[in-house]
Amino acid sequence: MDDTLRTRHPDIYAYGDIIGQAMFKHTSSYEGELAYRNSQGGAETVTYRANPHAVFSHPQIGAVGLTEAQCRDQGLDYATARVDYADIAKGRIVGAPPGFAKLIVERGSDRILDFHMIGPQAADLVHEVVIAMNAGGTAGLVRDSIHTHPSLPELVRAVFDSTA
Missing domain, CATH: 3.30.390.30 (FAD/NAD-linked reductase, C-terminal dimerisation domain)
Structure with a gap:
């Protein structure tokens, strides 16, 4: 998976506990929204620097x-x-x-x-x-x-x- 949450398959994005990062509901929501925007043509990079x-x-x-x-x-x-x-x-x-x-x-x-x-x-x-x-x-x-x-x-x- 890359830093836009895209997996090796170009049409599949991953988020939440499956990616093994900060496993919190609020983090998963952030990742899900970012993955959705990226699946629609965006290129936002995931960052956990300010993840409470x-x-x-x-x-x-x-x-x-x-x-x-x-x-x-x-x-x-x-x-x-x-x-x-x-x-x-x-x-x-x-x-x-x-x-x-x-x-x-x-x-x-x-x-x-x-x-x-x-x-x-x-x-x-x-x-x-x-x-x-x-x-x-x-x-x-x-x-x-x-x-x-x-x-x-x-x-x-x-x-x-x-x-x-």
Whole structure:
């Protein structure tokens, strides 16, 4: 299969669990839409760089990008930042729940390499970073955005501010 999801047979495209990539329903939907457009004459390339995943546990986990181990294995020059829920006003208002946001950015380019959250609404809050990664991938896109106060999205902003 090539990077447009076309198989060795020119009229057959594959997506979902059968191709062995990130096996999530939301990923399969993305791949299916891309495969359909490509089967109709498109030539879009599949990319998983900003593919989020979540664990709906207590606390929730939301993540997108590479792990720190993957960054290290790829020899990337990066900086990390971590901010706890208790470090922001809304976190204290809701009782300072356990949890944190962690960010990895590439030094020099400010490219977002990774974002992980563990805590309340983490599966929802990760999407701001997914959009930023798809819109150019620099931490400045989040850092320069206004976030309402007091709100849990301020945790996202706070960890990005920590890498400035």
